[in-house]
Amino acid sequence: MSNHLPVVGITMGDATGVGPEVVVKALSRRSLLSQCRPLVIGDTQRLELASRIVKADVKVRSIAAASQARYEPGTIDCIDLGLIPADLPFGQISPIAGDAAFRYIERAAALAQAGDIDAICTAPLNKEALHAGGHKYPGHTEMLAHLTGVDEVSMMLVAPKLRVIHVTTHIGIIDAIRKIEPDLVQRTIERGHATLVKAGIAKPRIGVCGINPHAGENGLFGYGEEEEKIIPAVKLLQARGLDVTGPLPADTLFFRAGRGDFDLVVAMYHDQGHGPVKVLGLEAGVNVTVGLDVIRTSVDHGTAFDIAGKGVVDDGSMVEAMRQAIELATRRP
Numbered sequence: 151m152s153n154h155l156p157v158v159g160i161t162m163g164d165a166t167g168v169g170p171e172v173v174v175k176a177l178s179r180r181s182l183l184s185q186c187r188p189l190v191i192g193d194t195q196r197l198e199l200a201s202r203i204v205k206a207d208v209k210v211r212s213i214a215a216a217s218q219a220r221y222e223p224g225t226i227d228c229i230d231l232g233l234i235p236a237d238l239p240f241g242q243i244s245p246i247a248g249d250a251a252f253r254y255i256e257r258a259a260a261l262a263q264a265g266d267i268d269a270i271c272t273a274p275l276n277k278e279a280l281h282a283g284g285h286k287y288p289g290h291t292e293m294l295a296h297l298t299g300v301d302e303v304s305m306m307l308v309a310p311k312l313r314v315i316h317v318t319t320h321i322g323i324i325d326a327i328r329k330i331e332p333d334l335v336q337r338t339i340e341r342g343h344a345t346l347v348k349a350g351i352a353k354p355r356i357g358v359c360g361i362n363p364h365a366g367e368n369g370l371f372g373y374g375e376e377e378e379k380i381i382p383a384v385k386l387l388q389a390r391g392l393d394v395t396g397p398l399p400a401d402t403l404f405f406r407a408g409r410g411d412f413d414l415v416v417a418m419y420h421d422q423g424h425g426p427v428k429v430l431g432l433e434a435g436v437n438v439t440v441g442l443d444v445i446r447t448s449v450d451h452g453t454a455f456d457i458a459g460k461g462v463v464d465d466g467s468m469v470e471a472m473r474q475a476i477e478l479a480t481r482r483p
Contacts, residue, residue: 155187156268156479157216158472159261161254162192163273165234165247167453168463170200173273175465176472177226178206186476187221189267191254193234197226203461216266229257240459243276248283251275255290259297262444269445269475270294273468276453288320291439294446303441304341307427307450308474311408314415314423315342315440326419327361327375335416336383341440342414343392349478357403357412358384358396359422365397380418436471438478445478447471 160177163169174197177188190197194212201208212230213219219227233250252275261267272290280287287293295303306315317338318326339356346354358380359365362372369377380397387394396403396416404426407415417423427435427450435450449467457463 155185156476157187157189157219157266158269158271158475158479159258159267160188160190160192160472161251161258161270161272162190162196163254164244164251164276164279164453165193165196166238166240166242166244166279166458167247167274167276167455168458169273169275169453170196171204171458171461171463172449172465172468173197174200174206174208174226175204175463176468178204178208179469180223182469182472182476183221183223186472186479187219188226188472189216189219189221189261190226190228191231191257191261192228193232193250194228194230195236196234197228203459204463205461216261231257241455243279243282245279245282245284248276248279248281248285250283251280252283252285252287252293255293256297259294259444263298267444269447269479271468271471271475272446272448274449274451274453276455290437290446290448291319294439294442294444298442298444300442302337303439304338306342306345306414306438306440307423308436308438308470309427309430311410312404312415312427312430313342313346313407313413314417314427315339316417316420316423318419320420323419323421330361330375330379330418332379332382332386335380336386339383339387339392339394339416342416345438345440345478346413351413353393354413355411356392356394356414356416357398357407358394358416359400359403359418360397361418364399435467436474438474445475447475447478 197210210226361375366376376397437448439446
């Protein structure tokens with residue numbers, strides 16, 4: 151395998167969920183192995199169990215440092231933190247698994263900052279387990295921002311016909327409306343624009359959602375939030391030459407983006423952006439954290455406790471997340 155291929159650090163996620171299974175399934179695909187050098191941060195025993203569960207024709211090799219990885223076909227190199235008891239059951243909230251999921255991310259962030267990996271791809275964690283394990287973060291995005299010393303990042307969801315970046319994410323709707331302001335909208339659009347340019351879209355076409363129904367319809371709905379919080383940012387970026395349109399009614403904007411009118415939709419809050427993407431299918435979505443010093447992608451589904459350990463999980467989202475990580479890593483300056 152070429153040493154010029156990017157090294158993608160893959161965190162195992164919550165050991166009691168489907169993370170170990172989607173990691174093993176994805177890394178059984180030779181097409182991915184021809185495009186990157188995958189390095190798992192997780193638990194060797196758990197991956198071996200997952201391999202048996204999904205009947206994958208791979209071996210798991212335990213290592214202590216990235217320098218020991220061999221990247222041999224048919225073998226998964228795993229930096230083994232050894233945190234998961236062999237008898238930990240699937241499908242249940244576990245503080246042990248929650249703490250371990252944090253430790254995997256912590257190690258991946260350190261590897262990225264040391265230059266040992268070129269991108270991070272994360273399997274799902276469970277927020278309740280994460281909190282029970284003593285780590286009070288809303289999710290991966292905020293955790294990685296803290297661990298890498300970045301003040302502000304954005305969540306971008308990528309599906310086959312739709313890309314969505316969020317101005318706010320894991321806060322309540324009332325708090326989200328309070329938080330939205332022109333500078334934050336501007337920075338979010340700029341982060342999305344820069345990411346798409348790096349991905350090879352020279353002049354991204356960006357559509358910006360309103361907050362209210364029909365984007366306020368000239369004051370008919372709401373209290374002038376579009377005029378106060380969104381329009382100043384849009385006008386400023388338009389003056390700089392960015393192809394930005396809005397604020398537009400979210401319902402028609404997502405339809406237009408899906409047919410190809412826009413390269414990126416800017417959603418104002420969590421459900422405004424997540425709903426349309428997830429209608430397209432969880433197996434197709436990828437979560438990209440925008441604004442970190444390191445590329446980070448993730449599956450766009452949860453730990454799926456109801457099917458964990460049964461060998462039936464679809465690894466499509468993990469495969470797409472890895473492909474996005476590879477694509478963005480190879481385009482880095």
